[in-house]
C-alpha cells in the first residue's frame with residue numbers, strides 16, 4: 001500500500017502546487033489522476049494556449065506551466081498514480097484514510113486534498129441508446145493496446161487529432177481494414193495528419209466516409225454491425241469487429257459526488273479558513289470547490305492550497321507548532 | 336438603457352428566461368447564460384472546442400452562418416440542427432437585441448466508476 005501525508009486527488013496545476021507548499025512543511029504527497037499525464041485542464045484542453053494571469057509571467061503556455069510546476073516540486077519527490085481514477089474513500093481506525101482506484105491501487109494517508117477540477121476527464125460518447133451494451137465488446141473510446149485491433153475490421157469516428165492519428169496508425173499494417181467516418185469533409189486535426197489521411201485514402205489504405213455518421217450499433221453478444229448514414233444516400237449496414245468513436249474527452253464530476261461531501265453547483269462546499277469540507281481531514285481546493293466569491297482561476301487555487309496544507313499539518317503533527325518561514329531565508333530543502 | 340439588450344434563452348425544461356445582456360463587456364451568449372446561472376457548462380472557456388454551449392437559434396436576430404472553428408466543432412457534436420450555433424461564438428452586440436435561443440440537450444450518460 002502507498003502511504004503518504006497528503007493524498008492529492010487530481011494532478012492539475014493546483015494539485016501539483018500543493019506538493020510544494022506541503023513540502024515546505026515537511027509533508028509528503030502522492031497524486032492520483034485519471035489522465036495518463038499531469039497538468040489537468042492545462043495539459044488536456046489547452047496546452048498550447050498562453051495564460052496571461054499567472055503572477056510574474058506576462059505570458060506562459062499552459063503546457064509550460066505544468067512543466068514548470070513539475071520542476072518546482074521535484075525536490076519534494078511526490079509519488080504518482082496516473083491513469084487511474086480514485087473511486088472510494090474509507091476511514092481507518094487510526095484516523096487516516098484509504099483511497100482505492102478503479103484498478104484497485106490502495107493509498108493510505110492522513111489527509112486527502114481533492115483537487116479534482118471539473119472532474120474526471122471521460123470520453124464524449126455519441127447518444128446511441130444501445131451503445132453502452134457494446135462497450136468493451138467491440139466499442140472502445142480510448143485505445144489502450146493497439147494490438148487488440150490486429151487483423152480486425154475497424155471503423156473510427158471523429159474529425160480531431162485522436163481520430164486521425166489512430167486511423168493512420170492502425171491502417172499502417174495493424175488492422176485488416178480501417179474506415180474513417182466523419183460528418184463533414186473537413187477535419188479539425190493537424191494539417192499534416194489530414195494530408196496523410198487523404199493520401200492513405202487515395203492509396204486505398206484507409207476507407208474514408210465523409211458526410212457520414214454512425215447512427216446505430218448492433219450485435220448479439222458483441223458488436224457485429226454498425227449503421228452508417230450518409231448525406232443524401234440510403235443508410236448502410238457494415239459488418240465490423242470494432243468501432244472506435246474518438247470524440248475527445250470532457251470532464252465529469254464522477255466519483256467525487258459519492259463521497260458524502262456537500263455538493264453545490266457541481267462543486268464541493270468548503271470553509272475558506274482552511275478549505276476543509278464537511279468531512280474532517282478531507283479538503284477541496286482549486287476548481288472543484290465552491291464558496292461565496294469563488295473564482296475558478298489557477299492563482300486562486302494556489303492560494304487555497306497554501307492555506308490548506310497548514311491545517312493538514314496539524315492533523316499529521318497535532319503537537320507541533322508551525323511557523324511561517326520565507327523560502328528566501330531558508331531555501332527549499334527537499335526530501 | 337444604453338449598452339443593454341434583451342436576449343431570451345429557453346432552457347431544457349422549456350422555461351423562457353429574458354436576460355438583460357450588456358453589449359460593452361466583451362461577452363458572448365455562453366457567458367451570458369453562465370452569468371445568470373443557466374445550465375451551460377462552457378467547458379472550453381469559449382474556444383469552440385467543446386460544444387457544451389450549443390443553442391438553437393429561434394428567430395432571425397443572428398446569422399446562422401458559422402465560423403470555421405465553430406463548424407468543425409459542430410461536425411463532432413450531437414443533436415445538431417440547421418439552426419444550431421455555439422453560444423460562445425455569438426458576441427453580445429446591439430444587432431442581436433431580441434435574440435431567442437434554445438439550449439441544446441446535454442449529452443449526459445451514466446458512467447460506472
Ligand SMILES: Cc1cc2nc3c(=O)[nH]c(=O)nc-3n(C[C@H](O)[C@H](O)[C@H](O)COP(=O)(O)OP(=O)(O)OC[C@H]3O[C@@H](n4cnc5c(N)ncnc54)[C@H](O)[C@@H]3O)c2cc1C
Pocket residue numbers: 009010011012013014015016032033034035039040041042045046050051052053084085086087115116117118119120121253254255256285286287288296297298299301378379380381382
Ligand atoms: C480553455 C481554458 C482557458 C483557461 N484559461 C485560464 C487562464 O487564463 N487563467 C486561469 O487562471 N485559469 C484559466 N483556466 C482555468 C484553469 O485551467 C483551471 O482553473 C485550473 O486548471 C484548475 O486547476 P485544478 O488543479 O483545480 O483542476 P484541473 O486542472 O481541472 O485538474 C483536475 C484533475 O483532477 C482529475 N480528477 C478529477 N477527479 C478525479 C478522480 N476521482 N480520480 C483521479 N483523478 C481525478 C482530472 O482528471 C484532472 O486532471 C482556463 C481553462 C480553460 C478550459
Ligand code: FES
Pocket residue numbers: 365376377378379380381382383384385386387388389408421422423424
Ligand atoms: S464553450 Fe466550448 S464550444 Fe462554446
